[in-house]
Amino acid sequence: MDFYVAAIIQAMCFGPLVIGLFLSMKIFNIPDITTDGSYTLGAVITAVGLANGFPAIVTLLLAMAGGALAGSCTALIHTRLRIHALLAGILVMTALYSVNLVLLGRSNVPLLGYTDLFSGFSVFTRSDHNTLSVLLIILVGLFIVMSYLLRSDFGIAMRATGDSEPMIRAQGVNTSLMKVYGLAIANALVACSGSLMAQFQGFTDINMGIGVVISGLGAVIIGDTAINFLKARTIPVMLICVLLGVVIFQTLLATALGLGVDANLLKLTTSVLVLLIVALPRMGGMLHA
């Protein structure tokens, strides 16, 4: 049972990440590969911050600022230099590997012994429950903020930017700047997940971001399927679907591992799972045709 509790906690750590990916991929229609780098950046800044005696909440905010900076770089390369967003993201992600390595000093740093967000909260006797409570508070806060933001005038302009650039430019919106804001927010959320995961795992590893965009994408696709199935049109329901998507995805992964899949095959399993999630509805359609 603890195995599945850990999977749920892991899914909740990924919560901000999938909302960030939902923002970049579904709302802005930008395939943002920066994610792999900014996720690790969030974890690296957390490790450096905690090691230097910063309070956990401050390191979390610094991690998000770092992620926002990385996202802004991708957006500026894309909009100012007119380089395809996919390539811009790959460039920043690649650069971030070196940045992360320089900041961290070595490839792996344990965080045991520091007061992190989870150990600093001790309402329940079981640490799992404390961790779950902290994550729940963060996710509820994030849900409220993002629900409000995306329904505000600014949020409507962001959504319109991903939908019809000619329309929103005709309404006086600088779409290039809007993409900078959007990718900054998206990557701040991704870095937030990196920070939470590092604090939950108790270490930061330079390679922890590899393939994280695929895991997030799987969750977003599940969420998107739920959105279409429910014909959800309101932002809060969409966000709930995406957050449920990450829980379902991580539970499926945990189930696969529970059934005996070798842990070394985790990334392969993740890819196959995402492939199935993407392909099954299409295969169903082909069979129907």
Add this chain to the structure above:
Amino acid sequence: MLEFQHIHKTFHAGSATEVAALQDVTLKLDAGSYTILVGANGSGKSTLLNLIAGSIHPDRGSIRLNGREIQGLSDYRRSRWIARVFQNPLLGTAASLTVLDNFRMAALRGSPKWIQQGTGQAFLKEVRDKVSTLGMGLEDKLAQQMGTLSGGQRQALTLLMTVMADVDVLLLDEPSAALDPRSARMVMEIADRIVWENGLTAVLVTHNVSEALRYGTRLMQLENGRVIRDYDQQAKSELSQADVVSWFDYY
């Protein structure tokens, strides 16, 4: 008043595909005038419209709106004075947003979009009242996604969105070209009403000869990047469809 002074625009300059889209165009559009632009494909009509909107910039010459030089401003900066309706009904609205959200953006044209929610009851009532003037029953569909509406409905709403905030100029880029005849007529009538009710300086690009004669106060023909015919309201009213069609006979 909208003024063009010696405007030149060349695409792919210096290459084998170089096209002189506009050549030394100088013209004045009076405030409140409604100008119809006709011409063959590639004559420079859309280039002229894009230059006014700011989607592209001239190589030489100046564009002035009410005395202010605007040729250096990007399209989103000009939007506070210039509204545009695209040929493709899908471009002028955001399909995934509700009708109300689309109108909210239109109401804030040229103003900052802050982190505040402005689609409350007061705004809903304002939009409902405006949309009901179309007589299409769309006032009951404000909570629907724009993408669920037909092309004609979307184009009619786009027209209404152009006057949600004060503008001086309305650019109509073949707004009825992608619509069925009934919707096309309806959209053109709405456009005409909006132009007159709001005293806008309007420019309509069209290939439809009957539209060119029915609407507007001035008729111009462009050819090879130059204005070759320019009729005022009186002269325009004396033209027949056969006259205008004959302008294109050599094609």
